[in-house]
Amino acid sequence: MTILITGATGRVGRQVVDQLVARQTDVRVLVRDPSKATFPAGVDVVQGEMLDIDAMRRAFTGVSTLFLLNAVAGDEFTQALIALNIAREAGVQRVVYLSVIHAERFVNVPHFAVKSGAERMIEQMGFSATILRPAYFIDNEIMVTDVIREHGVYPMPIGSKGVAMIDVRDIAEVAALELIRRDQSPATLASDTINLVGPDTLTGSDIAAIWSDVLGRSIAYGGDDPTGFEQNMAHVMPKWMAYEMRLMAERYVSDGMAPEAGDIERLTTLLGRPLHSYRDFADQQVVPN
Template sequence: MSILVIGSTGTIGSLVVRGLAAQGAKVRALVRQPGKASLPEGVQAVVGDLTDVASLRQAMSGARTLFLLNALVADELTQSLQALNVAREAGIQRIVYLSVINADKYAEVPHFTSKHTVERMIDRLGLPATILRPAYFMQNDIAIRPVIEGYGVFPMPIGATGVAMVDARDIADIAVAELLRRDRAEEPLPSVTLDVAGSELFTGESATAVWSKALGRPIHYGGDDVNAFEAQLVQNQVPAWMAYDLRLMMERIQHVGQIPAAGAVRQLEEMLGRPMRTYQAFVAEQVPQS
């Protein structure tokens, strides 16, 4: 029996695969094309696609545990529901699903509502699962580093309510811990939902200040204009539907933030046996040292 990782080649999924392999788990990684993914030794690549039910059935045959991470795509909801239905048919009763923080509070944001619908399916069908709800990934800001360094502007319009940014490496470590906990249990474990977030809230201004300090020069917050944010995404060849989805997300971040439940970060740190990584440390890693 093995752990099947869906979403195995992305930022989080690749870290999950490596973490599981390092713990000696038997891992299958779902890939779209054979031979293209760089996988750790001993990890079995299985070719499949979330839109191809037959390939999902083959990938899940004999799997004991499932990690489901679905990328931001137009038919994300259909893909995720199909994957979970196939898992249920295959008798998989150990699931870790990567959702998003405050999924129930972002009703107008398509990919948040998709994930909340999947959470409801898991609950209604009584699937034994851990639902991980991560906040804004620190790694999102790797893509905007050229703007920060080249133009002296932090361009993410995250507003002033507060975002508990989380390092993707911490998300992966939590996912690995939960996958192993479920996989090694003799019987399916009760379902749980975990907010996965950092220990400090950041606003647009305070995140900008972190970059200013790390770079040793003034950086300015670009402001809360989500129209300009959407237009810039489209200009950078992001599909229009995705740019609009992300614009709606930023509007909600500005209004309700991304704030974990009380005690959530302490629980995560107890699971990891260490503090969560900080945004200050993440930014320091991105800035060349003189």
Template sequence: MAQTLSVAREAGVKGVVYLSVFKGAEYVDVPHFTGKHTVERMIEHLDLPVTVLRPAYFIQNDVRQKDPLLSHGVYGMPIGAKGISMVDVRDIGEAAARELLRRERGSNPLPGETYELVGPDVINAQTVVSIWAEALGRPVRYGGDDLDVLEQRLKSVAPAWLAYDMRLMMGRYQQDGAVASSADVERLATLLGRQPRSYRGFAVAMAAAWAKD
């Protein structure tokens, strides 16, 4: 990525939209967070015409909870009790498109901007099971905070380094949470021209789609 930005600068590219990560500066022990924050530092140092988008945990990651929810009545992602301002991937795509178009349409390179891409809700172990129980019309329980279980499960479908990275990320979610400020949410709402999509809306839509399968 650093090389790409250097080439873009030399070529005089009018604008770039970079997908970083929410809490990248704070989660220094999570490899993919640290890597993205390093790129942000380069962007700042070179004063590039870049919009930095920092998405939180993707709401749509929880599509993978279909089997544990429907077969066992369990939400299995160990997100902990602190809370995460999860973001809908459709909002990420729309934010990126809006910023790409704004920069392309500018007569000159525009100053840098940064947006935290977050949802309007704080989702934790308690709220997530409540939302899914309501959406599915059945009892749902939380699967617990065991990170060893998470890592071993991920190793069966992903490389070991990725499973470990995810373990570290979830550990920080459990320890510190990843909650956005109201100012973060309102700034994103201004960019989108509406409030960000909610986790509850996602759960209701998924429950309806799964009922048709």
């Protein structure tokens, strides 16, 4: 039985591959440029991209289960629907899909709306699926650590409702466990949805306080206005994507991104260990003198 991983060179996908290999699972990956991708021995690499129909058909040959991860892109929805259609064409019935928490609520944010649509397709096409719905990735904060250190400001406009940020390591391990559970089940399993959240729901001020403690000096929260955030993001990504990040931040401020009752307990039971915390991440960014 072979599990196909899309998005295998990204932060989540690569760790999913490693988790599966560590559990002696047959893994195939679809990558644009195999010369730039190094994977553990035994991983089957297929060259291609998700809009390359011939490559997708080759990638799905002999596959039993799909891990579907689509990066944020202008054609993300098309990529997802092609993958799902070719999966069905190839007889693949078992899917783990990396969506996003509150996908059905934050529908003015393009990549949330895309993932909500893909979730509906998975349901209507009758896949046996686990929908993984992660909150904001703690690891994204790498983008702002220099600003925190150099300017004494936590710049992410996440508001006062709170966001339950999750570590990518936790996302990847849950994904691997769900892929193996579905792949190895002798019977078709009922579909399920798992919210992937961190152990703490933190406000902008809470995170500034964590950094103040870790760095030993005062770090201020930059406030809820996303204008500066969008402008800064536009220097490192396309403007359409920076605007999308602004829309997402606005929903953090207005709605927050909190877990539902039982989410944290479910994850800790599934993993058999505590979740990684934001404080863990902040501590790891401080280099001892």
